[in-house]
Amino acid sequence: MVRLPVIPCPDFVEYLGGEVQITPDFPLTITENAEGFDPEGYELKISSDGVSIRAARGAGIFYAEQTLKQLKVMGRVPCVLIKDEPAFRYRGIMLDSVRHFTELEGIKKLIDAAAMFQLIVFHLHMTDDQGWRNQTLAWQRLTEIGSKRPASEFGNENDMRKYGGYYTKQQMREIVDYCSKRHIEVVPEIDMPGHTRAILACYPELSCTGEQLSVGTKQGIYSDILCAGNDKVFDLVFDVLSEVMEIFPSKRIHIGGDEAPKKRWRECPKCQKRMKEQGLNNEEELQGWFVNRIVDFLAEHGRQAIAWNESLKSGLIKDNVVIQYWMDKKGLSQAFANNGGSIIISDFYKYYLDYPYGMTPLKKTYNFNPLIEGLNEQGKKNIFGIEATIWTEYMCDFNKLCHMTFPRAAAVAQTGWAKRGSMDCESFIEKFKALTPILKDLGITPAPESEWNPSVFSRVGTVVKFFSNALNWDMIRGRQ
Numbered sequence: 222m223v224r225l226p227v228i229p230c231p232d233f234v235e236y237l238g239g240e241v242q243i244t245p246d247f248p249l250t251i252t253e254n255a256e257g258f259d260p261e262g263y264e265l266k267i268s269s270d271g272v273s274i275r276a277a278r279g280a281g282i283f284y285a286e287q288t289l290k291q292l293k294v295m296g297r298v299p300c301v302l303i304k305d306e307p308a309f310r311y312r313g314i315m316l317d318s319v320r321h322f323t324e325l326e327g328i329k330k331l332i333d334a335a336a337m338f339q340l341i342v343f344h345l346h347m348t349d350d351q352g353w354r355n356q357t358l359a360w361q362r363l364t365e366i367g368s369k370r371p372a373s374e375f376g377n378e379n380d381m382r383k384y385g386g387y388y389t390k391q392q393m394r395e396i397v398d399y400c401s402k403r404h405i406e407v408v409p410e411i412d413m414p415g416h417t418r419a420i421l422a423c424y425p426e427l428s429c430t431g432e433q434l435s436v437g438t439k440q441g442i443y444s445d446i447l448c449a450g451n452d453k454v455f456d457l458v459f460d461v462l463s464e465v466m467e468i469f470p471s472k473r474i475h476i477g478g479d480e481a482p483k484k485r486w487r488e489c490p491k492c493q494k495r496m497k498e499q500g501l502n503n504e505e506e507l508q509g510w511f512v513n514r515i516v517d518f519l520a521e522h523g524r525q526a527i528a529w530n531e532s533l534k535s536g537l538i539k540d541n542v543v544i545q546y547w548m549d550k551k552g553l554s555q556a557f558a559n560n561g562g563s564i565i566i567s568d569f570y571k572y573y574l575d576y577p578y579g580m581t582p583l584k585k586t587y588n589f590n591p592l593i594e595g596l597n598e599q600g601k602k603n604i605f606g607i608e609a610t611i612w613t614e615y616m617c618d619f620n621k622l623c624h625m626t627f628p629r630a631a632a633v634a635q636t637g638w639a640k641r642g643s644m645d646c647e648s649f650i651e652k653f654k655a656l657t658p659i660l661k662d663l664g665i666t667p668a669p670e671s672e673w674n675p676s677v678f679s680r681v682g683t684v685v686k687f688f689s690n691a692l693n694w695d696m697i698r699g700r701q
């Protein structure tokens with residue numbers, strides 16, 4: 222049987238016999254508002270009479286067009302009837318534009334590739350310890366001071382030059398517009414209460430100690446976080462989120478909630494006072510209170526919050542929050558889903574694309590089942606989706622970013638559409654190779670095939686190199 226070079230691979234393919242050359246003037250019929258389709262599903266029929274696309278909505282038509290574009294790499298295309306619909310409603314790719322900044326041009330290339338693989342969410346991680354990347358008018362120092370750091374000290378890859386960058390309001394609108402034309406929703410992330418050293422460098426009075434800090438230069442987890450006992454913190458957060466909501470029309474806004482050490486809160490009179498006033502038993506509950514306050518603010522504006530799974534530690538998080546699972550040793554995410562909450566799966570050892578191929582080979586990403594252990598039948602239904610994450614501490618330029626991202630992001634996209642039984646990594650590899658010319662035309666160069674699934678021997682070498690590079694053990698991504 223012919224292997225169609227299509228990713229995600231369609232669930233239903235019927236060969237009608239013969240093949241055709243699809244020239245620009247080849248007849249094309251598009252039927253929108255067709256009945257009996259999933260909102261993103263489509264039917265694509267290629268015959269000697271022409272191409273016909275049927276779908277309920279624009280997204281389905283767009284996905285059929287992407288499939289058709291991929292098929293054309295074959296030259297003469299077999300006559301087929303294809304039907305497909307996604308397995309998950311949320312199929313995302315996250316870009317950390319803080320540790321290293323991706324210019325608009327790079328973002329557009331990444332979006333073109335995401336659209337080709339029929340992803341539907343672009344999660345833009347815009348704020349962190351090492352920088353503030355979204356222009357903010359109400360608190361101007363965030364962009365004036367917070368967008369620059371004195372140096373970059375990521376493992377052994379140090380660069381002692383100043384580093385900076387941010388997106389203007391106009392550029393952020395352009396990203397939203399570019400994505401929307403490709404049926405992609407941009408979910409902006411403003412990380413809090415941890416990963417906020419860039420804020421504290423601008424407004425030291427918002428930390429528990431008031432000490433003047435610089436924008437972070439190292440990877441990992443910083444002890445200084447927003448003071449939960451200071452009402453001015455919420456003034457800033459609400460102003461920032463209001464500006465974010467003006468630009469980004471997405472139903473959901475990501476509010477971080479990860480890796481927030483509680484040392485400062487334990488020692489801070491204001492945080493301790495807040496806990497007493499609110500009847501909170503410990504600092505994790507204080508984070509729960511903090512996060513819920515933001516969740517309520519977003520809900521008042523018709524938006525839903527997404528938060529990383531650490532926010533569940535408080536036991537207080539409301540079930541209208543979507544939880545993004547990356548590492549959860551206590552199974553709180555599974556329990557959340559089993560009790561009706563929605564979760565997005567970004568398992569750090571399978572979907573974190575900053576890990577070298579020697580640690581996370583393509584087949585590991587490809588074969589990962591997002592219906593993770595610990596979910597009951599109800600919990601499995603509450604897996605809202607999946608997301609590949611591009612953390613950029615070790616990706617200092619766009620070429621390196623593409624190298625780490627592809628083909629693994631395409632494997633995640635495949636999982637986003639596929640029924641589990643249909644997964645076959647060897648076939649995926651052949652398809653990806655056939656599609657590589659399209660990616661190159663988009664300005665994206667994937668890692669060479671020789672690196673995708675390294676031998677055990679070379680994998681050991683990669684692991685040793687990776688950990689020796691991340692010099693400070695306390696600051697290795699992955700610690701909770």
Ligand SMILES: [Zn+2]
Nearest residue numbers: 429448489492
């Ligand atoms: Zn405090």
